[in-house]
Amino acid sequence: MERFIGRQATQERILETVDSLFYREGIRAVGVDKITEETGISKRTLYNYFPSKDHLVTAYLARRLIPISISEKPAEEQIVESFVQLERSLADEEFQGCPFVNAVVELKDPYHAANEIALAFKNQRRNWLLELLERLQIAHPESLAMQLMLLIDGAIAAAVIRRDPKVARAAGDAARVLLAAAAVGSPDVSATTEQSLKRTTDRGATRRNATLRMLE
Numbered sequence: 205m206e207r208f209i210g211r212q213a214t215q216e217r218i219l220e221t222v223d224s225l226f227y228r229e230g231i232r233a234v235g236v237d238k239i240t241e242e243t244g245i246s247k248r249t250l251y252n253y254f255p256s257k258d259h260l261v262t263a264y265l266a267r268r269l270i271p272i273s274i275s276e277k278p279a280e281e282q283i284v285e286s287f288v289q290l291e292r293s294l295a296d297e298e299f300q301g302c303p304f305v306n307a308v309v310e311l312k313d314p315y316h317a318a319n320e321i322a323l324a325f326k327n328q329r330r331n332w333l334l335e336l337l338e339r340l341q342i343a344h345p346e347s348l349a350m351q352l353m354l355l356i357d358g359a360i361a362a363a364v365i366r367r368d369p370k371v372a373r374a375a376g377d378a379a380r381v382l383l384a385a386a387a388v389g390s391p392d393v394s395a396t397t398e399q400s401l402k403r404t405t406d407r408g409a410t411r412r413n414a415t416l417r418m419l420e
Contacts, residue, residue, distance in 0.1 A: 228300060239260070269324060269325055272332045280383055287355075287376030301361075329356070
């Protein structure tokens with residue numbers, strides 16, 4: 205039993221090290237020598253746990269594939285909050301983009317297991333959105349789920365280039381507009397999104413009035 209626990213601890217130490225190295229420096233930039241140096245183990249020991257670097261890459265991504273839960277909060281609130289959480293993630297100094305997309309782009313191998321894991325991650329997020337949208341009884345939830353996914357992916361890509369986490373806030377505003385436009389027969393969504401849009405309109409009117417007073 206102790207030997208099993210020790211093996212688990214070593215494997216977890218390897219994966220923690222690989223996770224940090226691959227995400228921070230890039231998969232191709234990190235060699236086996238770097239991994240063994242950081243973990244303090246020999247190559248032989250490393251290969252006893254992971255026969256190849258490809259196995260390490262697969263384990264690294266699979267470890268990050270964490271299930272997304274749905275709470276008892278209102279469906280629209282959960283969707284909107286996901287963009288707030290995204291902004292927090294983008295503001296992290298260690299943020300280097302989506303690890304799944306990064307892996308697919310770096311490896312450039314359509315048959316690598318990393319592609320399947322990346323697709324599983326995207327489908328997981330899409331299914332999470334789809335279930336929430338179905339709760340709201342929104343027409344064409346599949347299409348709207350994909351549109352929301354594009355907002356999320358776009359915000360992540362923009363943040364990598366601009367280094368500005370507030371792009372997630374803009375994506376969240378766009379998500380509210382999409383929800384309001386699609387909320388046919390869904391009074392809960394309509395009421396919430398109308399309030400958000402009204403606040404935006406009021407702020408715009410205030411700025412316009414201030415500008416006009418300056419010109420008088």
